[in-house]
Structure formats: structure tokens, C-alpha cells
Amino acid sequence: MESLIQLFSEPTTWVALATLIAMEVVLGIDNLIFISILTNKLPEQHRERARRIGIGLALIMRLGLLGTVAWIVQLTEPVIELFGQAFSWKDMILIAGGLFLLWKATKEIHHSMDPTPGGDMFEGKAVGTTVTMSFGSAIAQILLLDLVFSVDSIITAVGMTDHVAIMVIAVIxxxxxxxxxxxxxxxxxxxxxxxxxxxxxxxxMIGMTLIAEGFGAHVPKGYVYAAMAFSAAIEALNMLARRAKRRQMEAGHKADGSA
Known part of the structure; x- marks a missing residue:
């Protein structure tokens, strides 16, 4: 207890904590986007419960990994070598997670552009243009990506501080x-x-980033999130433009009706 009081009495601890919280929140955006898209495929009455379970599993997984910090650090040690390239367990986990994200996102885009009424679609049933999937299937896929993002998150945390207490607070x-x-x-x-x-x-983009990092190519996260922020800003402007156009059309209809 005294060591914790002494630890948090130092200004550098609070700086490290604030930095790590910001980093963990940013890394959590990837996880949250996936959970949001996947749970929207569930019947409406099950969506919120699935989100809570998925995020709860993410917390449990991260805290569990923090309890094995010594083992987590070893995940970065090379275990196999292929074509002159060494791969650690972390690399293989990132590559597998990246491939899964590419497959999943491509399937979703294909369905959005060319829906197939009445057909099976990645463990779900297509009904008109709406796809639903089983609750268990959604949780299983969320659990898989939780593992990938949790390993990446905790290894990042370990690289930023040596104090487990700071990591735990930042994760929570x-x-x-x-x-x-x-x-x-x-x-x-x-x-x-x-x-x-x-x-x-x-x-x-996140899937490709995970694969690139798995193959040893460091991709600065700032570039990735800057691109995401720029795209989101452009889409926000498009949404405002569409809303203004709708208002103009509604005003025109009302003017025609009153005339």
C-alpha cells in the first residue's frame, strides 16, 4: 500500500498514466468498431447484451494477460523462421487477426453491395437486405478479435511502463x-x-496494418488514425450536405403545397 502511495505521489506516474489511458482508448476504437458492426447483425433485442458481453470479455482478457506479464513479454521472442523472416507468437496472432478482419470486412462489403435474399451469409441468414446471425456466433467472433486486440494492447502497455498498477488502471x-x-x-x-x-x-485498413506489423513492418499508429479521422470528417461534411439538401427539398414541397 505504501509503495502504491509513493508511486502515485510522483508527477511522472500521472503523466505515464494519462499517456497510457489515451493510447489504450485509441487502440480500443478498432475493437469497438468491430463489435458495433458485428452486433448490429443480431436481432435488436440482443444487441446491447452482446456488446456488453463482448466488451466485458475484452476487459477480462486484458486483465488476465496483465497477470502474466512475464509470459506476454516472451510472446515477442521469435519462435519460427520462414524464408529468412523470424516470427514470434505475437506476429502470428496479429497476422491471423488481420486476415480474419480482411475476410470479415470483405464479406460485409460484398453483402452491402450485392445482398442475396434468402441465402446463408457467414453463419447468418439473409432476410431481404438484413443479415442476422446467431448470438453464439457473434460472441465467438468478438472473442477472437478481443484476443488479437488485447495482446496488441497489453504489449503496447508493457512497452510504455513497468508498473502493473498503472497498466490495470489504464485498461479499466x-x-x-x-x-x-x-x-x-x-x-x-x-x-x-x-x-x-x-x-x-x-x-x-486495420487488418492490413495488423498483417504488416506481423511481418515486421512498423506502421505508425498516428498515420492510421489520422487517415481514419480525415475520412470521418469528410463523411461528416457529406452527411451535413445531405441533411441540408433534404431540408431544401422539404421546404420546396411545402411551398408547392401551399401554392
């Missing part, structure tokens, strides 16, 4: 932010079809 705060933002983000994506396509584009 970041996951709490995810929990608060989950429903508003998912509802916003669900109500704006063009945003769905934008979010799927983000998942493709």
Missing part, C-alpha cells in the same frame, strides 16, 4: 470508455448506411 478506464461509447456508436453506424461502408473500410 479504456474499457469503461468503450462500454459507454458502445451503444451510441453502434446506433449511429446502424442508422447511417454510408457510415457502415466507411467503418468497413477502417476494418480493412
Amino acid at each position: 478506464v479504456a474499457v469503461t470508455v468503450m462500454l459507454v461509447a458502445a451503444n451510441p456508436l453502434a446506433n449511429f453506424i446502424n442508422e447511417n448506411p454510408t457510415v457502415v461502408m466507411l467503418a468497413l473500410g477502417f476494418l480493412l
